[in-house]
Amino acid sequence: MALQKTLSLLLLSLLTLLGLGLVQSSYGQPMYQRFQRQHVDHKVTGGNNSYCNRMMRTQGMTRHTCKQFNTFIHENIRTINNICRNRKTIPCKNSRMNCHAGVVRVTDCRNTGGSPPNNCQYQATASRRRVVIACDGNPLVPVHFDS
Numbered sequence: 594m595a596l597q598k599t600l601s602l603l604l605l606s607l608l609t610l611l612g613l614g615l616v617q618s619s620y621g622q623p624m625y626q627r628f629q630r631q632h633v634d635h636k637v638t639g640g641n642n643s644y645c646n647r648m649m650r651t652q653g654m655t656r657h658t659c660k661q662f663n664t665f666i667h668e669n670i671r672t673i674n675n676i677c678r679n680r681k682t683i684p685c686k687n688s689r690m691n692c693h694a695g696v697v698r699v700t701d702c703r704n705t706g707g708s709p710p711n712n713c714q715y716q717a718t719a720s721r722r723r724v725v726i727a728c729d730g731n732p733l734v735p736v737h738f739d740s
């Protein structure tokens with residue numbers, strides 16, 4: 594009897610774990626969180642050099658080296674998620690086929706020198722341009738900025 598009870602409990606725990614795994618959506622996944630930290634800032638519509646210098650540092654891209662190039666998208670995260678819903682997929686740089694393109698407001702930050710972690714220097718270029726992002730999960734969310 595005791596054995597049967599233990600077995601049922603085990604089975605129940607297993608089913609619960611499986612269930613949790615299934616309902617956990619891609620909105621919580623680390624790659625999506627990271628994409629948002631490194632590439633999304635809807636609070637401004639464009640940035641200058643000081644914007645890049647500050648954001649590259651606060652968003653964690655100058656810890657050990659100055660990241661050479663990074664793009665901030667100035668759109669609502671919903672607008673960016675919608676790019677993933679675009680049915681047309683295009684090849685990413687790594688030749689996987691999970692990339693999608695859209696036109697958005699951005700600031701491109703290009704490293705011009707300086708030293709990590711607090712003095713990386715960037716050249717900013719604000720524009721409205723076509724970007725390519727890789728999407729993954731269900732629902733599809735951006736996980737990588739391609740170009």
Ligand SMILES: *[C@@H]1O[C@H](CO)[C@@H](O)[C@H](O)[C@H]1NC(C)=O
Pocket residue numbers: 641642643644
């Ligand atoms: C950069 O933009 C900020 C905010 O718009 C502004 O306060 C600052 O003076 C600008 N800095 C330079 C170097 O243009």
